[in-house]
Amino acid sequence: MSYTYSNYNSDALKLRALILNARKPFVLRNFKMNWKCFHVTLEEWCARYDKEVNASQEFEVMSCSQGNQTPHWERDRKSLRMTLTEFLEKQKSASSNNYWIGLNYQRINEMPTALGEGIDFSRLGFSEATEECNYWLCSTQTNTPCHYDTYGCNIVVQVYGRKLWLLFPPTTPLSSTRIPYEESSVYCEENLFAPNPQELQQLKKLQSSAYRCILEANDVLIVPKHWWHYVEAIDLSLSINYWIPLENDVEEQLKECIVKILIERFVKNGNEEEQKFILNPNQVIAEMQDDAEIFKILHYLYEKTKSDCSSEKSRRLNVTPCAYQYLDEQECQQLVEELPNGIVEYLSPMSNKDYEVLLNQHAKRFKPSNGSATEPQPFSIIKKAIINSVCTPAVIDHIKMEFFKRYQI
Known part of the structure; x- marks a missing residue:
């Protein structure tokens, strides 16, 4: 759509344009x-x-x-x-x-x-x-x-x-x-x-x-x-x-789908204590998707450049982006x-x-503790470093571009 100032005939529409x-x-x-x-x-x-x-x-x-x-x-x-x-x-x-x-x-x-x-x-x-x-x-x-x-x-x-x-x-x-x-x-x-x-x-x-x-x-x-x-x-x-x-959320949804694949496959191989450490409490282990389901979503996002991902926050995106x-x-x-x-x-x-x-x-709020119980002992520093290295935004963006080049259907 071509946007011109004639489209903005009220303060509300002007504010909408400024926000977007x-x-x-x-x-x-x-x-x-x-x-x-x-x-x-x-x-x-x-x-x-x-x-x-x-x-x-x-x-x-x-x-x-x-x-x-x-x-x-x-x-x-x-x-x-x-x-x-x-x-x-x-x-x-x-x-x-x-x-x-x-x-x-x-x-x-x-x-x-x-x-x-x-x-x-x-x-x-x-x-x-x-x-x-x-x-x-x-x-x-x-x-x-x-x-x-x-x-x-x-x-x-x-x-x-x-x-x-x-x-x-x-x-x-x-x-x-x-x-x-x-x-x-x-x-x-x-x-x-x-x-x-x-x-x-x-x-x-x-x-x-x-x-x-x-x-x-x-x-x-x-x-x-x-x-x-x-x-x-x-x-x-x-x-x-x-x-x-x-409209450009779809690429972010695809990248989040890649992160989800990486994180969940890593979590499945860890013990319960590690799972609780890696996942935020609102990410339920029992709701993890199997390969067939998650790759179906990835394929869907690949094909649809202007559609929504079936995730908790993006399920609300049921209006035109x-x-x-x-x-x-x-x-x-x-x-x-x-x-x-x-x-x-x-x-x-x-x-x-x-x-x-x-x-x-x-x-001034920071008070040294005698020992932190936040990070469980079995969760090694190297595991955390690997997850954050692989899932850093720049790396995920590169994976997305490589995926677009290699996934030819």
């Missing part, structure tokens, strides 16, 4: 979405949730001291069932500073309709997003390890509270890892929550690449494809996000100028001083 052509993050400040379900306080929304659902929910619980040893805290997390009102009450206790609690990555379409009433992304030009978004309810210090999503472009709406977002461009030399393995997420080894002394010095070298955003209630953040991001709740927080399916970065930066700037003044705030790299202050503050 984002090359660096930007924020819409105090951009009220006016979703009816959130025309109440957080306490009132949680009380309504409890009334509508009439059941306790399984929250993730993590000790702050335990999380300071590794950014990949998911394998060490505990779970605790409680109502949302009970969750709010726990935040009033002084002991709440010792742990964080989160109800994360919850599908809106799995909630009672009343709890998501009015949620509509059409003001941003994405009316199709309504059924495919997720909500994240969490306490102070709840964090997401630094990673990038292999699929899509991310829209994040902050509903209550504040969150810190620390973002880095795709080319930033962070140390990628696929352990713990989670389909569609590439983590980095560096611990942004509580860097140890060695990590602190390495992270300080990235000062020219760090973008910070304090997302406040009613703000909307756009995270472009493959941007690294670390997220931490500053307050009790509730946010809604939507990953926009993109969007074209991506089809306008140049000059055309995007013209769209910004046509919107109300000040509506779009592009993020800029942090100052060296601000970045150093932030890292030093986070480094």
Whole structure:
């Protein structure tokens, strides 16, 4: 399709075009979405949730001291069932500073309709997003390890509270890892929550690449494809996000399929302790696909240049994928100028001083331990190094290109 400015006859369509052509993050400040379900306080929304659902929910619980040893805290997390009102009450206790609690990555379409009433992304030009978004309810210090999503472009709406977002461009030399393995997420080894002394010095070298955003209630953040991001709740927080399916996601899905083949075949040969270490808890060993099934998916992705992969995150991509970065930066700037003044705030790299202050503050959280129980003894250093070497993004990209050359049908 040829895109011209005549296509953008409303602010919503202009915003859609800017989002789909984002090359660096930007924020819409105090951009009220006016979703009816959130025309109440957080306490009132949680009380309504409890009334509508009439059941306790399984929250993730993590000790702050335990999380300071590794950014990949998911394998060490505990779970605790409680109502949302009970969750709010726990935040009033002084002991709440010792742990964080989160109800994360919850599908809106799995909630009672009343709890998501009015949620509509059409003001941003994405009316199709309504059924495919997720909500994240969490306490102070709840964090997401630094990673990038292999699929899509991310829209994040902050509903209550504040969150810190620390973002880095795709080319930033962070140390990628696929352990713990989670389909569609590439983590980095560096611990942004509580860097140890060695990590602190390495992270300080990235000062020219760090973008910070304090997302406040009613703000909307756009995270472009493959941007690294670390997220931490500053307050009790509730946010809604939507990953926009993109036309060029199909190549990422094929590469993720290759990673899946490599990781799962390695895991099958390991013992239970190694399997638990390699896989994120949301990757179920029993759901591993056999050769016939996984190669069928790989063949399907090879043939279909604009279709979806049957994975957990990409199953939601049941709408037409969007074209991506089809306008140049000059055309995007013209769209910004046509919107109300000040509506779009592009993020800029942090100052060296601000970045150093932030890292030093986070480094104070690190407390040396007498011994880490995170990595099991049977899991040798060489095995971890082999997995990360073979599954590093540059190697997987090369395998994909070789596969295209060699798989002739």
